[in-house]
Amino acid sequence: MDQPLRELGFERSLSPWELRRSLLRQTKTARPAGRHYVKSTAPPVPKIRRIRAVTAHEPVSGTIKARRARFAPLIIAEARRQGVDPNLVHAVIRAESAYRPNAKSPAGACGLMQLMPATARRFGVRDIWDPQQNIRGGVAYLRFLLDRFDGNIRLALAGYNAGEGAVAKYGNRIPPYRETREYVRRVIGYFG
Incomplete structure (x- = not known):
């Protein structure tokens, strides 16, 4: 139950x-x-x-392992294409949506990588609910953040959660938001 x-x-x-x-x-x-x-x-x-924060529109079937296996080829291909560690992308997706392509947060973030509509448009995603486009946009955003913060994974993750402006506002440090700090810890834990 x-x-x-x-x-x-x-x-x-x-x-x-x-x-x-x-x-x-x-x-x-x-x-x-x-x-x-x-x-x-x-x-x-x-x-x-x-x-x-994350809820599903439809009943979810299967375990995280099965859902991960379903999207692994897309994740690996896109991560390699954009030069991002596939394990980092897996960690972000696990923390954001637990591999649920139909997840939507109360704030309006959508899909596997929980892209906000403005971020999706910014990185050329036309259908935010299409797993392939969602992953492509999310990985592109991660690549942008990694470049912006000189490869610092923790700052890139903080930017993914709170926005790159919030990280810059606090002097290129993780913002003092409880949710963001917990998010960075959780993703790093999944990343290993």
């Missing part, structure tokens, strides 16, 4: 015991002080604990 929810971007599902405990805690804290308490018939709405 938890694995499909994780693939859709949720941390984990609540067990029936945890859900009941959460509901009881909310009803106890909702009672006003005093003797004239009228119990509400409507159950309280449980709070959502955490939703991640």
Whole structure:
């Protein structure tokens, strides 16, 4: 049960015991002080604990390994063509979309490499949902960032996440954004 929810971007599902405990805690804290308490018939709405940035439009089938294998030839060919380490591209795709070609973030980033529409246009992507074009545009952006930051992979990844302007604004250092710092750590971990 938890694995499909994780693939859709949720941390984990609540067990029936945890859900009941959460509901009881909310009803106890909702009672006003005093003797004239009228119990509400409507159950309280449980709070959502955490939703991640990437969600899928359609149900996702297969494991990350199977999805990786499906796109590996495209990734390797494009990475070699543009002179980027294919393992770096794999690490970015795993962190961005977990190899889901139909992933879309609340911010509007789309596809395998989570390209923003403006970035996609900037690198000649006409169909952001086409995996081949999405990979081509994402790898071109990585190549641009690596060149911009003199081959510094950490700064290139920070630029991929927060934008090259944010990295430049902080003196060519990783911006002090929690999300960006965690993103760089995660991708470097996948990159090995």
